[in-house]
Amino acid sequence: MQIFRDISSLQLSLNELKLERKTIGLVPTMGALHDGHAALLKASLAENDVTVCSIFVNPTQFNNDEDLKNYPRTYEEDIEFLKSFECDIVFNPSAEEMYPKSPSLKFNFADLEQSMEGSYRPGHFNGVAIVVSKLFNIVNPDRAYFGQKDLQQYRIISQLVEDLSYNIELRQIPIKRDENGLALSSRNKRLSTSGLKSARK
Template sequence: MKIFTTKKELQQYLLQIKGLHKSIGLVPTLGALHKGHISLIEQAQKNNDVVVCSIFVNPTQFNDPKDLEKYPRTIEADIALLEQVNCDILFNPPVSEIYDDNEQWHLEIGPMEQLLEGKSRPGHYQGVTQIVSKLFNIVNPDTAFFGQKDYQQFSVISKMVELLKMPVQLVMCPIKREADGLAMSSRNIHLTTADRQHSLVLSKTLNWVKENFNRSEIQQLKHKAELMISAEEGVELDYFEIADGETLLPANEDTKTIVALVAAKVGKTRLIDNVLLIHGQ
């Protein structure tokens, strides 16, 4: 695996790859890699000749400085994992390589920015679009791979690609879960043993909603789900929404694609999860 820390060296190398008419897949990450990330790398390998994984803890998408500070950084373990799965390239730049001083960014992405995660984490998606647009411009990938766990993030990035007319195909890969159902996340390492048990209420509730889903009872299901999660010890519900998979506005009986999304604080750790209820045609 080749490791690059500067844009210039990476771009020079990728120009050679492009010159050989090889396709490039990008998997952008914040590091602290787990099996969920590895599944993205493996999907990228199936679709492309060369795979680039980026590891960059992006400061502009953290609206809480403490959250940025405590975000796990495990670069040596990450490199070992990437080497195990034969990833071709790691891009691991310092902040100074990515951002200039006093750099400004604003992309008008519409109501989606203010909903759900956007409402709970103001400015988060401006930071996400800022860094992903930079990575797309640096790597110039044919395809980029993201996890379904961050469903809203994928929707926002899709909107960005459309608005900026970026020549990249986006692929959303299924959520990877632990054996007991918990969605894999870099933040899970912060859960205590008790938190870990309490956290299962999120996936259990999503599964319950999927099993009992009925278009005419969306509000009742949402209300019951909120009660189920709020009743769990040590869990503080942020939101539970049954949403239109395209707009993320509340779903109704006519919505074609419907997704249930949840965010909650378990102990001191904020977790998100979702499940697709209906796939639109």
């Protein structure tokens, strides 16, 4: 498994693979990997010659500094997790690598982003769209894999792909739940015992 932290080295490697006509699957994540991510990885590994998993806690999709600071980061465990699935490539850039300057681009998904989660997290989906666009441009995958749990996010990314004419097949993978029925999420790591109990009701 190869690990890249800078864009240029990753693209150099991917360009060589594309010259060999290898198909590339992208699994974008913010780390703290779990069995939900495993389902995305398995789908990509089955459907592509090469799977790239990105691990990047994207600051532009947080509108709360405390939330960003406390987001679970389990890099060493994530790497072992990816090795166990024989993932081909990991892209783990720094914030400075992804954003040499603060992005000025603004996406507007109208009603699609202003309801449900978007109404509580203004600017969140703009940040998601920016980082996903950057990952699509950097990796240029044939397919990209997202979980059904984040349905509103998936709808927004679908709109992004359609509006910007990305030649990428989006794959939506069904929700994975724990034995009590709670949808698996990296953020579950932040829940207290009582919070987990309440979430499982």
